[in-house]
Each structure stands twice: as structure tokens, then as C-alpha cells.
Amino acid sequence: MDTDTSISEDLKLAVLKKIKPTEAERKELMAVQDELAAEVKAAAEKLCVPDIFVKMVGSAARGTWLSGTHDIDVFISFPEETSRKDLEIRGMGIAREVAKHAEYAEDRHAEHPYLNIVYKGFDVDLVPCFRVCSACQLKSAVDRTPFHNEFIKSRIKGREDDVLLMKQFMRGGRVYGSELKTQGFSGYLTELLIIYYGSFEKTVKAASSWKPGKKIDIMQHSELEHSEPLVMVDPTDPKRNVAAALSLDKFCMFIDHCREFLKSPEIKFFFPESPLPIEDKEFLEKLESRKTSQLAIVFETPDVVDDVLYPQLYKMEQAASSLLSEYDFSVIKTGVWSGKPQTVVMLELISGTLPNVKKRTGPPVWVREHAEKFKDKYEGAENVFGGYIENGKYVYEVHRKYTTAKGLLEEQLLNCSLGKQVYQSVNKGFEVIENAEICRLKDQDFRVFLRKWV
Amino acid sequence: MDTDTSISEDLKLAVLKKIKPTEAERKELMAVQDELAAEVKAAAEKLCVPDIFVKMVGSAARGTWLSGTHDIDVFISFPEETSRKDLEIRGMGIAREVAKHAEYAEDRHAEHPYLNIVYKGFDVDLVPCFRVCSACQLKSAVDRTPFHNEFIKSRIKGREDDVLLMKQFMRGGRVYGSELKTQGFSGYLTELLIIYYGSFEKTVKAASSWKPGKKIDIMQHSELEHSEPLVMVDPTDPKRNVAAALSLDKFCMFIDHCREFLKSPEIKFFFPESPLPIEDKEFLEKLESRKTSQLAIVFETPDVVDDVLYPQLYKMEQAASSLLSEYDFSVIKTGVWSGKPQTVVMLELISGTLPNVKKRTGPPVWVREHAEKFKDKYEGAENVFGGYIENGKYVYEVHRKYTTAKGLLEEQLLNCSLGKQVYQSVNKGFEVIENAEICRLKDQDFRVFLRKWV
Known part of the structure; x- marks a missing residue:
């Protein structure tokens, strides 16, 4: 792979200047995270729920969040042997206790329920989950997140800026976000790409030549065949494709975005002009x-x-x-x-x-039974303009319904x-x-x- | 095959009354044929061309012509060893001599030249040809006609009315005539059908169930495969399909005509109303x-x-x-x-x-070289509305030329x-x-x- 880069440091710095959280922003986020952890523990004690761990996961915890986004994911982890019902009742109990100090709270539901709150201006998800010993023994999909967090945290050090650049670059190309509206790249997928290719530039260059069926398996442990355009085998689960939500068109839009950027690396690829409403x-x-x-x-x-x-x-x-x-x-x-x-x-x-005339082509004349049935239906019928034989088949010109x-x-x-x-x-x-x-x-x-x- | 007929004798008689030549018409035609034969012989003698036979061929000679048609085919037959040049010079010499007594004459050309004249109101073709001993040793296509004449003459006796009915029935169905305008049934083909099936009724019934690939081989001597919808192997030439000119649509129109006629045998199938000019x-x-x-x-x-x-x-x-x-x-x-x-x-x-916008779909984005060429051609070009990616392919909306x-x-x-x-x-x-x-x-x-x- 070509490791020379034609992407100037100035450009990257200019982008980072706009998207990298400031030291103040970082400190504030850390402080809020610490506060939330303390709140969860206090709530657990108050409700007499023992054996709880609190985990900060997501980009906030990994130093890969874009400035201006204020998302914190707090996982409240229960022992594996907890019943699902218990997890929900007690987990949500703790979450609701924390929410008493929040500006706003709303029940949400993925595979099991969680609480979304606004806390000191941050958008916080309080998610009860099981503590399993490996990602392949999950009891539910959210239990996977802490494993992702571990995998990324230990490998992303020193490459956080590349992740930030890539996330913003994908935003600029309208391919960032794995929710069903966008069907693009998730934050975790972006981080894995940076870990695999090594940098923003290397990822952009490699992606320019991607083809559907591209498979990346960092841990070399894939256990299944996948049919999606991009396959990023989950390092924490050999059966899972991290890029399963990525649509073919978003995959191709990213390839195109990378190629165009390499032709003339400009800031507009990160911050495209937003069009005005049309008059x-x-x-x-x-x-x-x-x-x-x-x-x-x-x-x-x-x-x-x-x-x-x-x-x-x-x-x-x-x-x-x-x-x-x-x-x-x-x-x-x-x-x-x-x-x-x-x-x-x-x-x-x-x-x-469309015109009133619609051409209905029937069976070949020599397929007698079918052909006669077809003819009987249309010959001389109301709403029929006329009929003839074309290429050995009965054809009737009928009135179009719509x-x-x-x-x-x-x-x-x-x-x-x-x-x-x-x-x-x-x-x-x-x-x-x-x-x-x-x-x-x-x-x-x-x-x-x-x-x-x- | 069902040999009962539901077609009334009255209907057939009513049709025949309109199409069968009267005794007077027949006598007049015979007289003109005899005169023409005498004229040809006289001309040959005058021009010192020995060893000439005169043959009356075609429907006039076989008693299967429709009243009101006045066509006579006179074949002037030369010994096989005659050169083609000699045949043309001497044959046309004799024809022109005969034409001296005609109302009108015109040179025509098929595989070799012949003379078309109007003689006492009859449309007469004077055709020089070779006298070969069998139809498979032909020197040219017209030499075939006398063999057809012999084959039909000896077998059609007593069925002339059936031929007349069939010819008129085909006219009514717009499928009669093997010239390239019509691509229908020739007179010879019609006669062979009557000989093979035995009567007008039997032919109509059989044809109702025809399928493309239908093959009739009266002499059981076919030597070739044919791909036309109907194959009538020429009884005088095992390699030839008499129905080669019949198109699929005329074949099907005939099937349809037969079926409709059998449902309600009426005279309109022989004499359809002729539509009036539209105002x-x-x-x-x-x-x-x-x-x-x-x-x-x-x-x-x-x-x-x-x-x-x-x-x-x-x-x-x-x-x-x-x-x-x-x-x-x-x-x-x-x-x-x-x-x-x-x-x-x-x-x-x-x-x-059509609207101005035309959608041009290019190669998949990942077929890099082709996709980039396609994109370069349209991106930002004049007369392009815009582009996007759809199903993994570049799509541009361009101005339609027409x-x-x-x-x-x-x-x-x-x-x-x-x-x-x-x-x-x-x-x-x-x-x-x-x-x-x-x-x-x-x-x-x-x-x-x-x-x-x-």
C-alpha cells in the first residue's frame, strides 16, 4: 500500500481545529461522567442493589467524540446470573433514581428498556446490561458494547485524531451513522477501520479501491460467510459483521467520496456547503x-x-x-x-x-385453450378498442384503468x-x-x- | 379426424355461386388458351425454332380459378440442352411475335425474363422455360411450374369446388396470396392442402388445431429440416417448402379464421364487409x-x-x-x-x-476505471442536471437529445x-x-x- 500522503498537515489541523474537543470541553465531559458514575452507585446503594459495576462506553469514553456532540453512554452492569426480569426492574430502578437529578428523562426500548436523560446539557443513555465473560456469550445485543469499548480503548491510543477526521469526513460524504435512516458507518466501524489501516489517509486510500465483498478480519477468527458489501468481522464476536447495516449505496458513496478527496484534498469534503431552501x-x-x-x-x-x-x-x-x-x-x-x-x-x-389505450398481449394463437379464453374475454367486450394478431399472439387494445x-x-x-x-x-x-x-x-x-x- | 361436417351445403352453394366460373366463362377461357397455344406454335415455326412444347399451367389450366380472375400462364418449353442465352433470345422472340396480336405487352423479369400481355381481355404471362425430366433437376425456379401442374391436375379432379371455396375463404381472412406484400397462402399450397386433407371442411377443421412446425409431406420424401411455421414439402421436390413464404402472423390469422368460422359458419367469412373510408x-x-x-x-x-x-x-x-x-x-x-x-x-x-431529463446509468462504482471514465464524462458537464449513486452505480440525469x-x-x-x-x-x-x-x-x-x- 502507498504510504505517502498528499494530504497536508495544514488541512488536517484546520479540520481538527473545528471538531476536536477543547481541553475545557474534555474536562467538563470527564467531570460529568464521574458525577454520573457516582450517582449510579449511590442509587444502587439506596435501592440495595449490590454487585453493580458502572461502565462508561462509547466515543466519550474513548476520546473519539466530535466536539459539540454531547453523548454519554453509561452502562449499569449486572452479574450474568441475574434474571432478565430482575435486570429490567432493578436496572431501570437505578436509572430512574439517577434521573431525579436530570433535566429530562424518557423511557426507550431497544432489546431491553433503557433510560435516556438530559443531564447538565449532556444527552445520556443509562443502559442496564449483563456482565458476560466474552462477547460471544451475550444475553442481549447491548451487552456487547463494553467489549467493543475494551477492544478499542487499548488500541486507539494515539490515533484519536484519525478517528475524528474520519468521522467528520464521513459526515461530509453523508455516510456517517448506522441508524436505519442513514444505513452508513457506525462509530465503532470507523474506529476499527482506523485500527486496521493505521491512519485516516491510509483508510481513504484503501477505500478508494474497495469492491463489494471486501472483508476485514482483524482477529482472523471469522466463523460465518456474510453477503453485505463490506464485512468487518467483530473482533469481539467472530460471527458478527460490524458493517451489517451499511447499504450498498452508502458503501459506494464512501468509495466515491474517498476518490474525489484524493484528487483534490480540500476542506469542503469535511464541511460541504449546506444548500439553501429552494424558492x-x-x-x-x-x-x-x-x-x-x-x-x-x-x-x-x-x-x-x-x-x-x-x-x-x-x-x-x-x-x-x-x-x-x-x-x-x-x-x-x-x-x-x-x-x-x-x-x-x-x-x-x-x-x-398515459393514453387510454393499453395493449394486452395474450398467449400464442396455437396454445388453443388459453388463446381462446383470452380472446373470449376481450373480443367485442366493452372498453376494448380492437384486436389483432402480432408475432403469433392475440393482442387487444383495451381501455386503461388508470x-x-x-x-x-x-x-x-x-x-x-x-x-x-x-x-x-x-x-x-x-x-x-x-x-x-x-x-x-x-x-x-x-x-x-x-x-x-x- | 372428425369427418362430420356442420357446414351446410346451402352455404357452400351460395359461395360457389359467386365464385365459380360459369360454363360460358369456362368456354371462353378454353378458347383463348387454344388460340394462344396456336399462336405460340405459329410464331415458333415462323422464327424457325423447332422442338418447342406449349404448356398451359396455373389455376386456369387446372379448373381452380376464381370467377372474375382472368390469368393465363403459358409456358414455352425448350429442350433441356438449350443454353440459357438461347432460351432467352428465342423464347422472348416467340413471345414478342405472339404479342403482336395483344392489346398490351410489358417485359418482366423473374429468374429469367418473360412477357406479360393483355390478350382479349386476359392477363397472360408468356414464360420461356426448360423441359427437365424431374423437378429436382431444375435449371430455374419457373421450370418447376409444369411439374406442379402435372401433380395437381391428376389429383384434383372432383375437388375443384373445394379449392375454390378454400381460396375464397382465405381471401375473406386476408391470408390468400404468397406475394411478399401478403405473405399468405399460394394457390398451389391451397390445392395441396385440399388434396392432403380431402375437402374444404376437413382442411378447416384440421387447421384449427395447427401449431407452428406443422409438417405435411404427401410423398413422404422430405430431405431437409425447415424452420417456417408451416412446412408443405413439395411433392415434386423433396427439398422445397411450398409454404416458405407464409409468415407466422398469416399462419395464425388462418388458424383463427378457421376456428371462428367453425363456431358459426356464415358467408361473411368468405365475403367480409369492406369497411368504408373513415371521415x-x-x-x-x-x-x-x-x-x-x-x-x-x-x-x-x-x-x-x-x-x-x-x-x-x-x-x-x-x-x-x-x-x-x-x-x-x-x-x-x-x-x-x-x-x-x-x-x-x-x-x-x-x-x-418525452421530458428533457434522461437517466443515464453507468458502471458500478467499484469497476473503477470504467466508473471514473463515466463520471468524468458527465460530472459538471453542460446539459447535465445532476448525478447520484443508485444500486451501486453512477446515475446522471442528462438533457435528452430528442x-x-x-x-x-x-x-x-x-x-x-x-x-x-x-x-x-x-x-x-x-x-x-x-x-x-x-x-x-x-x-x-x-x-x-x-x-x-x-
Whole structure:
């Protein structure tokens, strides 16, 4: 591998200056972490829960957090033999005790429940977990996190800046974040890449030539085949792919981002210009210049977390697109935007209208039974323009059921396969608006989405 | 095979009454044939050409001609050892001598030259040919005809009416005629079908269940595999398929015609109503009801015989349709009409216009060299709306070159692969007219075509 770097130290310093926590910020975070640990212990004592360990995990604990992010993950670790029910009751008991000193608290649920609080301005997750002796004997997925923490902490020393640079670089390329909305790179995955390749530069150079099926196995202990584009075998669990959530498109967007950056390493790859909301006039000009049909399906955003919402929105996007294709409309592209209170599924079509005539091709004339059935159905029927034989098959020109995409969506969208909460919301009401009418949607964040769209 | 017939004798008699030559017609034809034979012999004597036989061939000679048709085929047969040059000079010499008593004469050319004359109102072909001892030793294709004549004459006796019924039935189904315009059934093929199946009814019943690959080999002497939908091995030549000119669609139209006739045997299957020319008003109503785009390419009909013209028109129809598809226009159907002085290639499209945006999908991002080339070509280029990654591939939205089908045809039609004479004519000038504008074409035969079209 080419170890020379053409990326100037000045550039890296300029980036780090913006993203590396200051000494004051670091001290404050440490102090809050210590306070939280003390609070947890005090709460455990108060509630007479013995044998509890408190672990700070996540980027805050590893010195790889980006300035301005204020996330702390506090794991409250119970002995392995604790029952799940006990863990939940007692763990959440302790968490709620701590929350008494917080500005805000909210119950959340992953594999088991945890508490999210705002404490002195920090966004803190208080997570009860089991203390197992190795990551392959997990009782639940969150129990894995402390092992990740151990693995990274002992190896990342001296490379924290590379992790920070990489995280910001991925943000700039819109591929950072492994939640289901983004389907990009997680913080842990980023850290493992830096550990494996050795530095930010080396990672960028290597990734420029990645191909789907790329497999990295730091511990050389892989036990399973994986089908995802990138396979990063978890050093703490030989069966797990850390990059399982990474989509093919985000994988490719990262490759592309690395290549473009190497061509001309500039700060914009870390901090891209954020587009302005598009104005009505500009949008109308774009419509006029593209001459395609734009459709927006608008409905109330379901009140669920992003990890539940986005998979359902992506599913709806696919379902609407398939429905349109099935009825002969040509879809150019689809997209999803979600805000409060509305969600918009955007569809761009070659045309939102089709002629009345639809050509139905039947079986070959010589497949007698089927061919005769087909002919009987259409010959002389109402709503049939006429028929003929083409390439040995009966063909009838029939009246098309849906001549507008809008009409089709209005009548059939609810019959598509939709996720539960999205279905409920769409079922309460939705609107399909077209082209210039889309100017009715004024949300400024939607207008930013719309600028990129056209 | 079911030999019962549900076709009434009354129906057959009613048809025969319209198509069977009267005794007077028959006598007149015989007399003219005899006169022509005498004329040929006299001419041969006058020109000192010895050893000539005169043969009357074709349906007139076999008693299977339809009333109202006045075609006579006179073959002037030379000894096999005659040179081709001698055959042409002396044969055409005799023909021209005969033509001195004709109302009209015209040189024509198949594999070798022949003379077409109008003699006492009859359309007569005078064809010089070789006298070979069997059809497989032919010197040219026309030499085959006398063998066909012999084969049919000795077997068709008593079934002439069945042949007449079948020929008229095929006319009613628009599948009669083996010339390149029609690509249907020849007279000889029809006669062989009657000989093989035994009667009109039996042929109709059998054909209802035909499948492509149907092979009939009366003499059980086939020597070759054939790929055409119907194979009728020539009883006088084991290598030849008499049905080689029959297209798949005409084969299927005949099957369909037979099935429909058997469901309700009526005279309309022999004499279908001929549609009236469509009026402007009706045509405009149809346009409004179909809402498709109609395009007519109009140019001067090349001055060549149908067997040269129609293959070129069908080729042009295909070429125009492929051109439109290549540029994303959706073709519903195509058609050809040719008259004097104009020819029209008709095209019906889902839409005659497309938006400015065209989606170009490149190679997968990880096929680095190709992907980078693709990206370099489009990224930031003029006439590019924008790009993104979809399913692992670079996609660019570019300006479409042709947004109207009319514009595309006007600019690119001459670059299509066209036949010689059609190219010459189109190159002199053509027009693409659309939708309501098509009302400008007033030819009444075209208007009949147009009624069937919409």
C-alpha cells in the first residue's frame, strides 16, 4: 500500500481545529461522567442493589467524540446470573433514581428498556446490561458494547485524531451513522477501520479501491460467510459483521467520496456547503426545464422513533414505485423526506399521464385453450378498442384503468404493502400533489431536500 | 379426424355461386388458351425454332380459378440442352411475335425474363422455360411450374369446388396470396392442402388445431429440416417448402379464421364487409378517445413492383420503430399503406413527447476505471442536471437529445437501414405528420386503412 500522503498537515489541523474537543470541553465531559458514575452507585446503594459495576462506553469514553456532540453512554452492569426480569426492574430502578437529578428523562426500548436523560446539557443513555465473560456469550445485543469499548480503548491510543477526521469526513460524504435512516458507518466501524489501516489517509486510500465483498478480519477468527458489501468481522464476536447495516449505496458513496478527496484534498469534503431552501420561483423554473412529472405523497408523520419510521418510509417508497411501474408509469427516481408534522414521499415520472389505450398481449394463437379464453374475454367486450394478431399472439387494445399516476395512487396506495405505523397514518389521510402545486409545502428543511431533488 | 361436417351445403352453394366460373366463362377461357397455344406454335415455326412444347399451367389450366380472375400462364418449353442465352433470345422472340396480336405487352423479369400481355381481355404471362425430366433437376425456379401442374391436375379432379371455396375463404381472412406484400397462402399450397386433407371442411377443421412446425409431406420424401411455421414439402421436390413464404402472423390469422368460422359458419367469412373510408370527424373522435400519439411518415411511392416495394416498406416500418424505441419512445403498433402517389408508414406511440431529463446509468462504482471514465464524462458537464449513486452505480440525469418523436424521425430516419428504392424516395423528401394533421391525407383507400388502424 502507498504510504505517502498528499494530504497536508495544514488541512488536517484546520479540520481538527473545528471538531476536536477543547481541553475545557474534555474536562467538563470527564467531570460529568464521574458525577454520573457516582450517582449510579449511590442509587444502587439506596435501592440495595449490590454487585453493580458502572461502565462508561462509547466515543466519550474513548476520546473519539466530535466536539459539540454531547453523548454519554453509561452502562449499569449486572452479574450474568441475574434474571432478565430482575435486570429490567432493578436496572431501570437505578436509572430512574439517577434521573431525579436530570433535566429530562424518557423511557426507550431497544432489546431491553433503557433510560435516556438530559443531564447538565449532556444527552445520556443509562443502559442496564449483563456482565458476560466474552462477547460471544451475550444475553442481549447491548451487552456487547463494553467489549467493543475494551477492544478499542487499548488500541486507539494515539490515533484519536484519525478517528475524528474520519468521522467528520464521513459526515461530509453523508455516510456517517448506522441508524436505519442513514444505513452508513457506525462509530465503532470507523474506529476499527482506523485500527486496521493505521491512519485516516491510509483508510481513504484503501477505500478508494474497495469492491463489494471486501472483508476485514482483524482477529482472523471469522466463523460465518456474510453477503453485505463490506464485512468487518467483530473482533469481539467472530460471527458478527460490524458493517451489517451499511447499504450498498452508502458503501459506494464512501468509495466515491474517498476518490474525489484524493484528487483534490480540500476542506469542503469535511464541511460541504449546506444548500439553501429552494424558492418557489427556482422550483418552477426547474420543473419547466426538466419537463418531467413530480408527485408528492403527503401525510402526517407517524409518532415513532426514526429506526422504526425510516424502514417503513423506504418500504413505502418502493411500494409506490412498484405500483406505478405495474400500471406502466415510468419512474425516474424516488425519495423520502420526513419532518414535523408532515412526511413526503417524492416520485419523479417520465409522465404523470398515459393514453387510454393499453395493449394486452395474450398467449400464442396455437396454445388453443388459453388463446381462446383470452380472446373470449376481450373480443367485442366493452372498453376494448380492437384486436389483432402480432408475432403469433392475440393482442387487444383495451381501455386503461388508470390514465393518471395521481388517480392510481389515490385509489391503490392503501392496498400496497405498508409498514404498520405508516399504514395507520396514511389511512387517516394523505394527499397526492403534483408539479407546481408542490410549492404549497413550505417547510424549509423540505425545501433543502427539494433543491437537491431537482 | 372428425369427418362430420356442420357446414351446410346451402352455404357452400351460395359461395360457389359467386365464385365459380360459369360454363360460358369456362368456354371462353378454353378458347383463348387454344388460340394462344396456336399462336405460340405459329410464331415458333415462323422464327424457325423447332422442338418447342406449349404448356398451359396455373389455376386456369387446372379448373381452380376464381370467377372474375382472368390469368393465363403459358409456358414455352425448350429442350433441356438449350443454353440459357438461347432460351432467352428465342423464347422472348416467340413471345414478342405472339404479342403482336395483344392489346398490351410489358417485359418482366423473374429468374429469367418473360412477357406479360393483355390478350382479349386476359392477363397472360408468356414464360420461356426448360423441359427437365424431374423437378429436382431444375435449371430455374419457373421450370418447376409444369411439374406442379402435372401433380395437381391428376389429383384434383372432383375437388375443384373445394379449392375454390378454400381460396375464397382465405381471401375473406386476408391470408390468400404468397406475394411478399401478403405473405399468405399460394394457390398451389391451397390445392395441396385440399388434396392432403380431402375437402374444404376437413382442411378447416384440421387447421384449427395447427401449431407452428406443422409438417405435411404427401410423398413422404422430405430431405431437409425447415424452420417456417408451416412446412408443405413439395411433392415434386423433396427439398422445397411450398409454404416458405407464409409468415407466422398469416399462419395464425388462418388458424383463427378457421376456428371462428367453425363456431358459426356464415358467408361473411368468405365475403367480409369492406369497411368504408373513415371521415375526418370520426378519425378526430378516435384520436380523442385513444389519447395516444399518431405519426404518419409520408413519401412518394417508389416506382417498383410490389414484390420489391413491400419488403422495403416492412423493413422501414421496423427501422422506424427500432429508432423510436432506442430513444425511449414507446411504440404501440406500426403499419404500412402504399398507394399512388404516396406511401404512408404509420406509428402509434404512448406519447410523441418525452421530458428533457434522461437517466443515464453507468458502471458500478467499484469497476473503477470504467466508473471514473463515466463520471468524468458527465460530472459538471453542460446539459447535465445532476448525478447520484443508485444500486451501486453512477446515475446522471442528462438533457435528452430528442424530446419529440417527430423531431427524431426528421433528423435520423435517413440514417436507418432502408432498402434501396425506398431510401431514394425518402431521400428526395418526406414529411412526418401528427394526429389531427393526418386528416390532410385524403386518399380513400388510405382512409379505409385508417379505419382499421384506430
